[in-house]
Amino acid sequence: MSLSIFSVQLLTGLAYGMLYFMIAAGLTIILGVMNIVNLAHGTLFLLGSYMAFTFMNQQFSFWIALLLSVAVTAVIGIIIEKLFIRQIYGKELEQVLLTFGLAFVIADTAKWIWGTEPQTMAVPALLDSSISIGPMVFPFYRLFVVLIGCLLALLLWYFESKTRIGAIIRAGVDDRAMVSALGINVGVVFTGVFAFGAGLAALSGVLGGPLIGMYTGMESDILVTSLIVVVIGGLGSWKGSFIGAILIGLIETFGKIWFPSLSMLIVFLLMVVVLIIRPQGLFGREVA
Amino acid sequence: MKKNILIFIVFLLIAFVLPFVLSVYGIDLVSEIFIMAIFAMSLGLIMGYAGMVSLGHAGFFGIGAYTVALLGPHIPNSYLLLFFSICLSGLLALVTGAIFIRTSKFYFLMITLAFGQLLFALAWQLKQWTGGADGMKVSAPLNLGFGEIVSPIGIYSVMAAAFIIVYLLLRFFVESPVGKIVKGIMENEARMSALGYDVRIYKLLTYTFSGALAGFAGSLYGFYNLFVSPDVSSWMFSGQVMMMVIIGGVGTLIGPAIGAGLFIFLQNFISTYTERWPIIMGALLVILVLVGKGGIIHWFALLKSKIFYKKRKNSDDYAPQHVEKEEVVN
Amino acid sequence: MSILKVENINKSFKTLQVLQNVSLEVQPGERHVIIGPNGAGKTTLFNCITNVLPIDSGKIFLEGQEISNMPSSKLVHLGMSRTFQKNNLFGNLTVEENLHLALTATKRYRYQMFHALTKHIDLKKETDEILAQWEISTRRNVKVNNLSYGEQRLLEILLAMASKPKILLLDEPTSGMSPAETAQTAEMIQKLPRTVSILIIEHDMDVVFSIADRITVLHHGEVILSGTPEEVRNNEEVREIYFGGGAKAHA
Numbered sequence: 010m011s012l013s014i015f016s017v018q019l020l021t022g023l024a025y026g027m028l029y030f031m032i033a034a035g036l037t038i039i040l041g042v043m044n045i046v047n048l049a050h051g052t053l054f055l056l057g058s059y060m061a062f063t064f065m066n067q068q069f070s071f072w073i074a075l076l077l078s079v080a081v082t083a084v085i086g087i088i089i090e091k092l093f094i095r096q097i098y099g100k101e102l103e104q105v106l107l108t109f110g111l112a113f114v115i116a117d118t119a120k121w122i123w124g125t126e127p128q129t130m131a132v133p134a135l136l137d138s139s140i141s142i143g144p145m146v147f148p149f150y151r152l153f154v155v156l157i158g159c160l161l162a163l164l165l166w167y168f169e170s171k172t173r174i175g176a177i178i179r180a181g182v183d184d185r186a187m188v189s190a191l192g193i194n195v196g197v198v199f200t201g202v203f204a205f206g207a208g209l210a211a212l213s214g215v216l217g218g219p220l221i222g223m224y225t226g227m228e229s230d231i232l233v234t235s236l237i238v239v240v241i242g243g244l245g246s247w248k249g250s251f252i253g254a255i256l257i258g259l260i261e262t263f264g265k266i267w268f269p270s271l272s273m274l275i276v277f278l279l280m281v282v283v284l285i286i287r288p289q290g291l292f293g294r295e296v297a
Numbered sequence: 298m299k300k301n302i303l304i305f306i307v308f309l310l311i312a313f314v315l316p317f318v319l320s321v322y323g324i325d326l327v328s329e330i331f332i333m334a335i336f337a338m339s340l341g342l343i344m345g346y347a348g349m350v351s352l353g354h355a356g357f358f359g360i361g362a363y364t365v366a367l368l369g370p371h372i373p374n375s376y377l378l379l380f381f382s383i384c385l386s387g388l389l390a391l392v393t394g395a396i397f398i399r400t401s402k403f404y405f406l407m408i409t410l411a412f413g414q415l416l417f418a419l420a421w422q423l424k425q426w427t428g429g430a431d432g433m434k435v436s437a438p439l440n441l442g443f444g445e446i447v448s449p450i451g452i453y454s455v456m457a458a459a460f461i462i463v464y465l466l467l468r469f470f471v472e473s474p475v476g477k478i479v480k481g482i483m484e485n486e487a488r489m490s491a492l493g494y495d496v497r498i499y500k501l502l503t504y505t506f507s508g509a510l511a512g513f514a515g516s517l518y519g520f521y522n523l524f525v526s527p528d529v530s531s532w533m534f535s536g537q538v539m540m541m542v543i544i545g546g547v548g549t550l551i552g553p554a555i556g557a558g559l560f561i562f563l564q565n566f567i568s569t570y571t572e573r574w575p576i577i578m579g580a581l582l583v584i585l586v587l588v589g590k591g592g593i594i595h596w597f598a599l600l601k602s603k604i605f606y607k608k609r610k611n612s613d614d615y616a617p618q619h620v621e622k623e624e625v626v627n
Numbered sequence: 628m629s630i631l632k633v634e635n636i637n638k639s640f641k642t643l644q645v646l647q648n649v650s651l652e653v654q655p656g657e658r659h660v661i662i663g664p665n666g667a668g669k670t671t672l673f674n675c676i677t678n679v680l681p682i683d684s685g686k687i688f689l690e691g692q693e694i695s696n697m698p699s700s701k702l703v704h705l706g707m708s709r710t711f712q713k714n715n716l717f718g719n720l721t722v723e724e725n726l727h728l729a730l731t732a733t734k735r736y737r738y739q740m741f742h743a744l745t746k747h748i749d750l751k752k753e754t755d756e757i758l759a760q761w762e763i764s765t766r767r768n769v770k771v772n773n774l775s776y777g778e779q780r781l782l783e784i785l786l787a788m789a790s791k792p793k794i795l796l797l798d799e800p801t802s803g804m805s806p807a808e809t810a811q812t813a814e815m816i817q818k819l820p821r822t823v824s825i826l827i828i829e830h831d832m833d834v835v836f837s838i839a840d841r842i843t844v845l846h847h848g849e850v851i852l853s854g855t856p857e858e859v860r861n862n863e864e865v866r867e868i869y870f871g872g873g874a875k876a877h878a
Contacts, residue, residue: 012305046406048536097587102350103349106539106582106585107586110578110583110586111583112579114580127366161472190550229531233411236411241412244403271422273416281396284400284404289400472739473739473742475738484718484720491703492708492729492732493702493703494732494737495698495700495701502738506740568648
């Protein structure tokens with residue numbers, strides 16, 4: 010593999026990794042704080058992506074479309090949490106099933122509205138060029154996605170370790186009873202966490218649009234990949250998700266070049282290896 | 298126990314009479330229900346008797362189906378094909394289970410989901426063998442030693458017999474030491490360990506048995522449908538089977554089978570009117586989760602206890618506590 | 628040879644040292660009581676002996692065989708069995724089913740998959756014997772959740788006894804009991820055959836002195852004294868630490 014191909018694949022892998030990080034960060038924190046495996050998380054990604062696509066067709070710019078669809082998806086997240094999930098706090102199997110039902114409803118509604126034809130999204134004009142260093146060419150947009158991912162990681166790190174809300178959420182992951190004992194309104198925290206996760210999923214979906222496009226079944230692919238990221242990284246750990254996501258992004262990208270028909274198998278085997286060595290994930294707590 | 302035998306005999310009678318009253322389409326549908334009922338019971342076993350919630354059980358179903366599809370042209374013996382399907386899926390359940398079972402509840406759910414989706418992806422990507430997304434035809438005639446079975450009634454009889462055999466096997470299993478012990482583990486794992494049980498072995502035995510049964514269901518599906526596609530392994534299908542289990546009722550053997558019957562019936566019925574079955578199914582699931590009381594089989598129990606409660610009340614007798622609670626709710 | 632020997636074990640949770648160089652020995656047939664104020668590390672000691680918690684250092688021997696890192700499920704088969712401070716039973720099962728689960732743990736047919744458990748005659752016989760011996764035959768088909776608290780504590784011990792252990796570890800068998808129930812339980816423990824050695828954590832001093840052959844006093848994770856009841860009763864340090872200045876020693 011020549012240096013030029015290698016370098017651009019490296020960047021692509023990193024960019025995919027950042028997309029996975031964005032969606033997995035929401036998934037892992039919802040799981041960590043609320044004890045819910047949100048199976049509808051992939052469809053929120055899909056929804057964010059499709060909505061931005063529609064907004065752009067209405068002559069909105071990429072950036073406005075990005076903001077709008079993240080905001081709308083976050084609101085949908087609030088509705089889902091308040092209308093459905095709130096009714097069955099503490100019943101874990103029921104919650105899984107509920108999000109599964111919602112996944113069906115949302116995915117099929119998306120199919121109804123946007124059809125089954127694969128769609129593509131244009132790279133925003135501002136970023137539609139590349140930078141070259143010697144024989145290596147780096148598309149701006151992918152650099153941009155990597156940058157956003159790193160910024161998000163920094164932001165989450167700051168949020169978690171330096172702010173009061175972050176401390177509350179961290180306490181919630183470790184000990185839920187503690188949070189309510191402190192007199193904090195757990196309901197508000199849960200709604201916030203769920204909306205935040207939904208927004209992140211949409212962000213990932215929109216930013217992923219120009220790279221991945223939109224197709225039926227994408228929500229399953231993305232859900233499975235982000236679940237694997239969460240498993241590798243450790244439950245409720247943003248740091249773990251970040252590292253896990255980058256690992257998966259790179260392995261998947263290079264796997265597709267070297268073993269096109271076995272890329273999923275390689276990702277899965279990585280997860281199995283991590284699980285054999287550390288059943289609680291790379292950065293999971295001892296008692297998972 | 299006598300009551301169970303009575304119900305069983307009634308069921309046998311119904312199964313015997315059905316082909317004479319149903320249309321060919323109906324017979325075909327009930328055959329499919331038998332297959333899905335086996336599949337749902339296999340998942341119901343690990344969910345309701347071992348507390349393991351898997352979203353990857355379709356993976357084993359797919360192994361069974363693809364075993365028949367891929368080996369069918371080379372192995373003419375149906376018994377051998379079924380045997381291979383069961384062994385392969387059981388073996389896979391044993392190996393993967395040994396790794397998965399070490400993890401916590403949510404991890405198990407997520408990992409099994411990924412596992413099912415891996416098999417889905419492999420069926421999709423290994424195009425040269427499986428035909429990829431287009432699926433593949435199954436050219437394996439079902440022959441159990443008395444000629445090739447092609448008629449709907451023939452297929453129906455085989456599936457009904459398979460269902461009865463699996464049901465009896467499961468019944469024996471849950472009454473056996475391993476079945477009782479794994480249920481004890483579901484209730485109080487730490488204590489079972491302190492009593493001297495290696496809990497992982499029991500979970501693994503149950504998981505393996507369940508996986509093998511799912512593979513058996515999958516191979517029957519291969520013979521029945523004569524066509525397989527990657528969808529038989531997808532996590533969506535795993536989720537649908539979980540729906541069947543929940544609709545019917547977790548924690549009973551026959552509940553998941555009833556759930557499978559209702560699900561397949563609804564799916565076929567509603568799909569004739571609208572293409573939007575997934576939306577309706579999703580919505581039904583949401584409603585079931587929010588207002589359902591543990592599935593159909595428990596509704597029967599509830600109804601029964603209510604009738605008895607009224608009778609007893611009249612005779613000024615003691616009423617069980619949980620019934621009183623239900624009265625308050627309503 | 629002693630039946631159980633604990634040698635210099637240490638255990639800490641993060642920075643908190645819970646057990647510090649704890650050593651003790653239980654002789655065959657002995658009733659060995661561990662006492663000590665709350666937070667002395669008594670239950671942690673049990674959890675370390677049964678490897679529910681891994682120890683940081685030290686060694687544990689059962690009849691001379693090292694068991695320091697053995698999974699707790701295996702210890703039962705070597706003859707060590709325990710109860711829990713809080714009732715740890717199968718609440719939705721009946722008394723009989725609880726006993727079945729406990730008895731089957733050491734049966735050869737515990738890995739059988741398609742033969743009904745209740746068809747094993749020895750199981751039925753042993754269950755009947757236990758129920759008759761402890762005069763609870765009438766409670767056979769009662770769900771454990773519907774038993775009285777005292778009955779549940781009794782069942783807790785019976786489950787641990789089901790494997791016919793050589794040594795039984797009882798974690799506060801009388802906790803939460805009424806005085807009458809406490810006296811009954813003490814009597815029951817005295818009735819257990821001398822073929823089984825007992826290591827027991829107990830708070831109630833009447834119970835302690837009525838059953839103990841030997842007492843080990845634990846304080847802040849350290850063994851203060853291990854001796855006969857007489858020695859413990861007359862030890863100044865123990866009075867100081869444990870009885871709060873000797874105000875309430877049961878002489």
